Each structure stands twice: as C-alpha cells, then as structure tokens.
Amino acid sequence: MSSTPPPNGLPGLTREPIRTNGTRIRYRDRLSRLGLHFLFVALFAIIGGSLRGFNLLLLLAGLLISVVIVQWRTAHTAIRRVHLSRQPLSGGHVGDDVHIRYRVRNLSRFFPTAFVQIEESLVPVDAIDDDEKWSVFAATGSVAPQQSIETSVQCRFATRGAFQLGPLIASTTFPFALSVSERQTVNSEQTIYVYPSLLTLKRHWQRLLPPRPGGDGDRSTTGTNYQGEFYGLRPWQSGDHVRHIHWRTTARIGEPAVRQFEQRHRHQICFIVDGVIPSLANPNQDATPSDEADFEKTLSLAATFISELTKMSVPVSLLVCDAVSETFGKSPLLTVTGSDCRPLLERLALSEQGSVSASQPKQTKFPDPLVDLVTRYASRLAQRDLVVISQRKFRDVMLPTGQGGMPEHRRSPDWLSLARSGRLSWINILSQETERYVQFSQEYVQFTQENARLPRENAGQARPTSAHTPPSAVNS
Known part of the structure; x- marks a missing residue:
C-alpha cells in the first residue's frame, strides 16, 4: 500500500509517533516551521535592539512573540473543544472504494474552529517491521459553534487481508499556522478487512450449484413430489427430474422450465x-x-x-x-x-x-x-x-x-x-x-497477476475528501 503524502504548504504535519501514557486523551503542542522562523526573527530583533539600543527592534520582537503566544493559546483551546469520532467500518472488497468517515463536532459555545486535520496510521495486522506502515489524512474547513461536520477518506486496496487503523489524531494550526496542537484518542484502533474481489456471474449461474430439494429439482428417481406444494416455475438446472419439466412454458420461452415446489426444509x-x-x-x-x-x-x-x-x-x-x-x-x-x-x-x-x-x-x-x-x-x-x-x-x-x-x-x-x-x-x-x-475479465486476470507478488506498500491508496464536495478519484 502506498501512502498519500501530506499536502504541500501545510506546516506542522509530522510522521513522528505520539507516545501515550495510558490516558484516554492526550494533548501535545509544538511549533511549526513557520513558528520557528518567527521566533528566529524575534531573537534577531532582540539581540540587535539590545546591542544597538534600538527600541523599535525590541518593540518588533515583542509583537512577534505575542503573535506566537496568541497562536498557541488559540490552537490549544480550539483542539480541546473538538470532539472527533470515526464511524464504524464494514470492510470492502479488493478494487472497491472503502470510505472511512469522520465526524468533527465543535463543543465551543461562542468560537468557531477551522482547519482540523485528521491523521491515522494504517498497518497490516501481520506486519513485522515499521516499513509496513502508512498514514491516512483528512481535513475539514470551518466548524461553527455547537455544530458538526463530516469528512471522509477514500481508500482502494489492491490486496486482501486485515489492516489495523488508528490511533485517531486530530490537529489544528488555526489561526496563523505558527504552532500545531494535537489531540490523540487512545484505544481508538479498528480493524479493516479487505475481502477478495467480486466477479461477474452470467445468466443461469445457479446451475453450478447443487439443485435445491423439492422446489429446485427433485433428485429422486421416481420424480414424485414429497417435499411440498407446487407454487411456481423456474429455469431448469442440472439434477432436475424430467417429470418436473413444464412443457408449455418450455415451448413458449424456448428453454427448459421446471415446476417449483414449496420447501419444508431450507x-x-x-x-x-x-x-x-x-x-x-x-x-x-x-x-x-x-x-x-x-x-x-x-x-x-x-x-x-x-x-x-x-x-x-x-x-x-x-x-x-x-x-x-x-x-x-x-x-x-x-x-x-x-x-x-x-x-x-x-x-x-x-x-x-x-x-x-x-x-x-x-x-x-x-x-x-x-x-x-x-x-x-x-x-x-x-x-x-x-x-x-x-x-x-x-x-x-x-x-x-x-x-x-x-x-x-x-x-x-x-x-x-x-x-x-x-x-x-x-x-x-x-x-x-x-x-x-x-x-473472469481480462482486466481482473491482469490485476491479480500484477499484484500477486507486490509488497504490502502497494496494497492501496488513500486521499482526503471534503464533506462539501464529491469524493475525489483514487489512483489504482
């Protein structure tokens, strides 16, 4: 499976794991790259103002530091007032789109929350090293006070298996992107099962299966109906007795049709x-x-x-x-x-x-x-x-x-x-x-042969989508 890299221009996204201490929610604040640049300019202004005695440089340094403090306090308060949940997953088939949906709720009564980023790890359950680990990214826009918004990620897997999703991490850089405040939900892991791909069945595919007793073809040599009452007709299947053929319907449709009886046993x-x-x-x-x-x-x-x-x-x-x-x-x-x-x-x-x-x-x-x-x-x-x-x-x-x-x-x-x-x-x-x-389509045969020996890092792809726009296509 290949992971989608974080969008360009979004400061503060990191691949470093967050260590938990056993609590249910853990918060972490750190400076983004832009915030480090701000503090470097402020330090330069402080040193220049102190050596040259320029009060204007000292005033500029104070303004820069105050902006960083306002950024940290605003982002820290906003992420604490956000409730993030993931909807239950039901799995999917190889080649089909698996939608991972999130709900973000702003618990604040007066202040909106903007640009909440969501990140989760996706690891095969049988992974033996850290190389078989990828990240799933999603994001939301502005969330009004006491309101909720939904966003989703569209994943497509090329190999079947079981994958573990989580833990769930929400972060925000609102309003100036000078710092990143993160919130991790402990014990939020969930397993995704990727089933084998589905094939296309042609007409009368039921003939590959054993005939149903009574109503779906009596297997007895006498052809007597001892399992139920007649209630309909159906196409002929292998194993149906010739005495159950309805000849008028067969002549009208041009294919053998047999009488179907009510079953006493499933x-x-x-x-x-x-x-x-x-x-x-x-x-x-x-x-x-x-x-x-x-x-x-x-x-x-x-x-x-x-x-x-x-x-x-x-x-x-x-x-x-x-x-x-x-x-x-x-x-x-x-x-x-x-x-x-x-x-x-x-x-x-x-x-x-x-x-x-x-x-x-x-x-x-x-x-x-x-x-x-x-x-x-x-x-x-x-x-x-x-x-x-x-x-x-x-x-x-x-x-x-x-x-x-x-x-x-x-x-x-x-x-x-x-x-x-x-x-x-x-x-x-x-x-x-x-x-x-x-x-068995030619595309399916070629798809399975190409991915039969692929490593796990090519198993699927994920791309964030917005709740206000249709899900974007995922490259296979």
Whole structure:
C-alpha cells in the first residue's frame, strides 16, 4: 500500500509517533516551521535592539512573540473543544472504494474552529517491521459553534487481508499556522478487512450449484413430489427430474422450465475452498505467478457465491482448506443464516495458499489435506449440499493415482455417490464449464497477476475528501 503524502504548504504535519501514557486523551503542542522562523526573527530583533539600543527592534520582537503566544493559546483551546469520532467500518472488497468517515463536532459555545486535520496510521495486522506502515489524512474547513461536520477518506486496496487503523489524531494550526496542537484518542484502533474481489456471474449461474430439494429439482428417481406444494416455475438446472419439466412454458420461452415446489426444509449449502496449490506438491518448489492468480480467483469465486446467496437469505457455510486451517482461532467450519456474510468473507480475506505438506496437520489419515479436512467434519456436513471450489480436478483429488486402494482412503466419504445424487458440485475454476457462467475479465486476470507478488506498500491508496464536495478519484 502506498501512502498519500501530506499536502504541500501545510506546516506542522509530522510522521513522528505520539507516545501515550495510558490516558484516554492526550494533548501535545509544538511549533511549526513557520513558528520557528518567527521566533528566529524575534531573537534577531532582540539581540540587535539590545546591542544597538534600538527600541523599535525590541518593540518588533515583542509583537512577534505575542503573535506566537496568541497562536498557541488559540490552537490549544480550539483542539480541546473538538470532539472527533470515526464511524464504524464494514470492510470492502479488493478494487472497491472503502470510505472511512469522520465526524468533527465543535463543543465551543461562542468560537468557531477551522482547519482540523485528521491523521491515522494504517498497518497490516501481520506486519513485522515499521516499513509496513502508512498514514491516512483528512481535513475539514470551518466548524461553527455547537455544530458538526463530516469528512471522509477514500481508500482502494489492491490486496486482501486485515489492516489495523488508528490511533485517531486530530490537529489544528488555526489561526496563523505558527504552532500545531494535537489531540490523540487512545484505544481508538479498528480493524479493516479487505475481502477478495467480486466477479461477474452470467445468466443461469445457479446451475453450478447443487439443485435445491423439492422446489429446485427433485433428485429422486421416481420424480414424485414429497417435499411440498407446487407454487411456481423456474429455469431448469442440472439434477432436475424430467417429470418436473413444464412443457408449455418450455415451448413458449424456448428453454427448459421446471415446476417449483414449496420447501419444508431450507436449502443449506457449504462451500469448500481448496487452497492447496497443485504445483506445491513438492515442498522445495515455489508457487508460480499463475498459481497465485488462480488462488485469488478461487477465493473471489467463493466470495461472489456467498454474497449472492446471502442476499437471498440462503443459509451458507464455509470450510477452507489452506495453510491456516489448523491455526485459525475460530472453528474452521463457519455458518451464517442471514444476510450478514462478513464472518465468511473475513475468513476468505485471511486465507493463505499452502502446499500439501503445509496445509496438512502432523497426523493425518488421508494423503490429501482436502479429503482429510472434509472427513473430519463429515458429521457436520451430512445435512448440507457441498460445493467444492478448486484449481484441481475432481479425479486428481478424490481418486489420486496409486492411492485408491489404501485402507484409509477407502474410509473417506463416497464422493462419487454424492456427485451422482446431486449433493456435490465440483467447480474447477480452470474448466470451460465454469467460464460459461462466471466472467473472469481480462482486466481482473491482469490485476491479480500484477499484484500477486507486490509488497504490502502497494496494497492501496488513500486521499482526503471534503464533506462539501464529491469524493475525489483514487489512483489504482
């Protein structure tokens, strides 16, 4: 991520950290560069007037010093009467604009406050040195007594992950910019999650998912409706029985349409993200840029499906097999039942690609980490339809060469039976079938390949915007 430098001509902005002493609010006053020039001229006038006996120089020195004192007292009083707050953040996706909004309130009853500058640090949660630290800047104009004003910063991130924002620092150089008075809010840090970017789904993308029971295609061989009453029609999906096709509607629209029945049980889908890179089967081999780009496409497709289904209030679960599956603080299997899918998107934001050896625990029953992870949670996945999103093919994972006859492998779930019954959908992001329903734009592929190996300092940009003008564009 690259930081936006402070605007030219604004004295007093510094990159030095402010040390806190455990209090909630700490204030600090210091001279700006212009204030130091004023005091230097005043000192020169005092020395010249004393040596030459010119009272006019002494009078000039007194006027300069008095202006600095008035500046310090005015700015110090103004910053103490300012209340600054940051609105809660909900995170954002890679490539989208994340707005950080602030509210500045003037608590003074008689005097206005002008030119309040806001500065915050933005650091990745996994930063190991101070080089991975940037600043976010914003500013406000005049704030009338007992009034509030809002300002915002527009950030755009090029890589996903978790970033810590804070502490919150407000400063002012009003009225003569001779000194800077700062106010720091302690314990104001907040975490920003940057989710994988969203893809464009084409028409009939639901055909990539398992058919819904009853209303969305009966999987029984007889085609009888034992799950609910008829209440509508919908386009045909893979797994729908031929006896549910409504032929009149099919002839009229030119596409197969099936009858839809009222469901007695809610459709539950579990997305299983395969984060194992095929080229990392050898521990001594590094991932190629194309592998890293495909891994980001896998996460983006999972995030897109989750976002679309939660909008329709479909219960969704997520199980990720990657390098942090065993060290993840929460349970690897996450579930949401409403429209808030942030817990699942946050898990995808923290995902890290891994090899077979890196993503496997020390003691496993199965040679492939994906099979081992799903087998350990088989009892909790029994009532859900499974959607596996992977860079690998179904036969390469479930029926590896030379391992199909192993006793441990024969105790794994019957993947073929799940696929035949319509309870398992294996989505290979590199297949032509996936490209029929998912738009992987050329700009997205180039964007992910260019940023797959970029250092953290190129992860995003921030630029202050005014509350009275539209947010300015952010260069990507």
